[in-house]
Amino acid sequence: xxxxxxxxxxxxxxxxxxxxxxxxxxxxxxxxxxxxxxxxxxxxxxxxxxxxxxxxxxxxxxxxxxxxxxxxxxxxxxxxxxxxxxxxxxxxxxxxxxxxxxxxxxxxxxxxxxxxxxxxxxxxxxxxxxxxxxxxxxxxxxxxxxxxxxxxxxxxxxxxxxxxxxxxxxxxxxxxxxxxxxxxxxxxxxxxxxxxxxxxxxxxxxxxxxxxxxxxxxxxxxxxxxxxxxxxxxxxxxxxxxxxxxxxxxxxxxxxxxxxxxxxxxxxxxxxxxxxxxxxxxxxxxxxxxxxxxxxxxxxxxxxxxxxxxxxxxxxxxxxxxxxxxxxxxx
Ligand code: SF4
Numbered sequence: 001x002x003x004x005x006x007x008x009x010x011x012x013x014x015x016x017x018x019x020x021x022x023x024x025x026x027x028x029x030x031x032x033x034x035x036x037x038x039x040x041x042x043x044x045x046x047x048x049x050x051x052x053x054x055x056x057x058x059x060x061x062x063x064x065x066x067x068x069x070x071x072x073x074x075x076x077x078x079x080x081x082x083x084x085x086x087x088x089x090x091x092x093x094x095x096x097x098x099x100x101x102x103x104x105x106x107x108x109x110x111x112x113x114x115x116x117x118x119x120x121x122x123x124x125x126x127x128x129x130x131x132x133x134x135x136x137x138x139x140x141x142x143x144x145x146x147x148x149x150x151x152x153x154x155x156x157x158x159x160x161x162x163x164x165x166x167x168x169x170x171x172x173x174x175x176x177x178x179x180x181x182x183x184x185x186x187x188x189x190x191x192x193x194x195x196x197x198x199x200x201x202x203x204x205x206x207x208x209x210x211x212x213x214x215x216x217x218x219x220x221x222x223x224x225x226x227x228x229x230x231x232x233x234x235x236x237x238x239x240x241x242x243x244x245x246x247x248x249x250x251x252x253x254x255x256x257x258x259x260x261x262x263x264x265x266x267x268x269x270x271x272x273x274x275x276x277x278x279x280x281x282x283x284x285x286x287x288x289x290x291x292x293x294x295x296x297x298x299x300x301x302x303x304x305x306x307x308x309x310x311x312x313x314x315x316x317x318x319x320x321x322x323x324x325x326x327x328x329x330x331x
Contacts (some may be wrong), residue, residue, distance in 0.1 A: 005044075007040055007162070035083060036048070056102075058076055060307040061124070065245050068328045070280075079297050085192050088254040106123065129156055175214055179216065181231045212243040214244075215228075217249060228268045246289075299319040317330060
């Protein structure tokens, strides 16, 4: 049975207009959007990967990365091919930029049953771009909720506000990739714009979704002090408690910059000190910037080794050293 996509309009000339993301495609008969997830089929917009997965794994939730949401929990992580951004440095380009990638058939109920069988805390829609897998994510997320499990998005945040508003009541936690505070970076390197991403971040927050932010630091592209400071200031302006993950870049796809030196990660962390309470360093072998530390007394409240987190909180979310509340979601 063919599924019809959400958020599109037929046009007079047989084309269809997509209202899902800010790219605002007009697709001719037979044409697929640049996201490789939606196509005009005989004047109707259809989602191409409904019930198809390209990757699945049980990951530690820390790998998303989410450090303040059910630390130490396993989560079923799934993806379909495609993405509406085309970041030259994409670390998952083999699935995000390959609409033809081989997929396996599944269904919302099958995935939720798998999550339950694996004693997963829920389902993470991740690896490629879940927001343009919209119809399947929404249908699955509804069943996840019915079963008392959690829905997680790892996303670029590039969606129009109306479809996002419809999805967010089902979402428990998200890690949004904020690639830069520079619109030129978004235009040149990602073929997108900055402002819709910032608007989405605000929208996730206002909807009460647990939010963490990741910034991949790419030498020579977004790692100057003023660029890092602008990003830190934006996040701190929303809430000092939002965890910010600075992540190391490794050359991938179309960008061949040098890998992020450990000193750059350290410098980013120092620039954020005093502005944000929880700053982490990822994609690196160093153990620095991994643990969650109480900002009041310095006690380690979640200890991490690799991607494994061990919580030491008392009464759910209290520091065992001084009793301060730590913004970690455990229920
Ligand atoms: S979701 Fe895909 S088809 Fe729709 S506007 Fe965005 S890129 Fe175009």
